[in-house]
Amino acid sequence: MPAKIIDGKALSLSIREQMKSEAERFETTFGRKVGLAVIKVGANPASEVYVRNKIKACEDVGVRSFSYNLPEEIAESDVMDLIDELNANESVDGILVQLPLPKTINEKKVLARILPEKDADGFHTLNAGGLMLGLPCTKPCTPAGIIELIKSTGVAIAGKNVVVIGRSNIVGKPVAMLLLSENATVTICHSRTVDLKSHTLNADILVVAVGIKEFVTGDMVKDGAVVIDVGMNRADGKLYGDVNYPEAVEKASFITPVPGGVGPMTVTMLIKNTIESAFRCKEN
Ligand code: NAP
Numbered sequence: 477m478p479a480k481i482i483d484g485k486a487l488s489l490s491i492r493e494q495m496k497s498e499a500e501r502f503e504t505t506f507g508r509k510v511g512l513a514v515i516k517v518g519a520n521p522a523s524e525v526y527v528r529n530k531i532k533a534c535e536d537v538g539v540r541s542f543s544y545n546l547p548e549e550i551a552e553s554d555v556m557d558l559i560d561e562l563n564a565n566e567s568v569d570g571i572l573v574q575l576p577l578p579k580t581i582n583e584k585k586v587l588a589r590i591l592p593e594k595d596a597d598g599f600h601t602l603n604a605g606g607l608m609l610g611l612p613c614t615k616p617c618t619p620a621g622i623i624e625l626i627k628s629t630g631v632a633i634a635g636k637n638v639v640v641i642g643r644s645n646i647v648g649k650p651v652a653m654l655l656l657s658e659n660a661t662v663t664i665c666h667s668r669t670v671d672l673k674s675h676t677l678n679a680d681i682l683v684v685a686v687g688i689k690e691f692v693t694g695d696m697v698k699d700g701a702v703v704i705d706v707g708m709n710r711a712d713g714k715l716y717g718d719v720n721y722p723e724a725v726e727k728a729s730f731i732t733p734v735p736g737g738v739g740p741m742t743v744t745m746l747i748k749n750t751i752e753s754a755f756r757c758k759e760n
Contacts, residue, residue, distance in 0.1 A: 479703070479728035482625050488740040491624070491748065492537050498751050499538040502758075509540040510754040512570040512596060512747070513562045517555065517581065518548035522710070523574045530572065533743045539750060542568060552581045559589045569757065570596030570750030593757055596750045599646065607653050614749050619651035621741025622683060622704050623658065629730045631681070631702050634659035639675050641665045641692070641718075642685035647706055651683055672696070684718040694723025703728040706738050 502510050512534055516527045527543070534541040544558060555573075562568045571594045577583050587595075592602040598616035606613025626633060638660040642648035652662045665675050676682055676696040684692050685706035697703060707718025717734030725731055732738055 479725045479731040482730050482732045484732060484737040484740045487628050488744040491744050495537045495748055495751055502754055506758055510751050511540045511568045512750045513542040513568045514572050515544045516574045517546045518578050527574050529743050533747050537747050539747055548578050555586055556589050563591045569754035570594055572596045593753055596746055607650055616646060616650045617745035618647050618742045619654050620745040621738060622651050623654050625741055629702055636660050636680040637678050638681040639663045639679035640683045647685040686718045689716040690720040692719040694727050697724045697727040699727055700729045703731040705732050705734050
């Protein structure tokens, strides 16, 4: 029997409904809307789409967005000045810098400049460290969304063998940490992993974040596995995942589609992080 589709769009919409009332509660209590600043540098076409989606999500939920479209040739010091300004701005609860930045700007330096409590993406070293140590922190959006998607299937994470393919700082490593804190037995695979298939065939839950179109084929998927496809690969004007969907759908019990799986959840978690930061700052 083909896998059930994990509908990230539908899950996103239902979480956004809950967030709407949280955003309203904030406004009623504190007399202003929750605010998210979105900084984009240059004109990367993919970034334009992502930023548009994030601003639209803010509008849907009742979060005020502050949008900054900076020219490609802007000096790093000017980006830093803007971040300082936003750090000090009491109407701004979250700051997001859309990546990638132009090569002339040091990404690490820029991300480190955002106050950890306004770090809507959860990329600041203090938040990454908090995740590692199991301390309260802002969780990175895509990994947090992946956990929600898995939980929505009703399949328990605790005790399961989970294989994550990819060890990036924004997806692979943090999602592995979150899965570990959910008591999964986690294996992280990467480009130097020997005999990848022997690992993936042992995965009750398989999370794929490689960035190679249809990299995971059906013969790499264990019967009945939950498959989470993080990949977003553009080819022939279409979006493809990292998993060969037509093959994997015949093996898995649950699978995320691309598009409509992980992507919408990433945006939703960003807004959720911002609303939570807003309350945390006021209540602490
Ligand atoms: P990344 O930084 O390029 O990392 C890719 C990872 O895949 C690396 O750890 C790499 O291993 C590993 N890898 C590459 N080739 C491999 C191979 N042959 N076998 C096993 N592992 C291999 O990518 P990322 O930022 O994590 O993103 C991954 C994908 O997710 C991309 O398609 C990206 O567009 C997508 N993405 C989607 C969302 C969303 O919201 N849906 C968010 C973020 C990313 P090494 O470390 O050894 O090089």
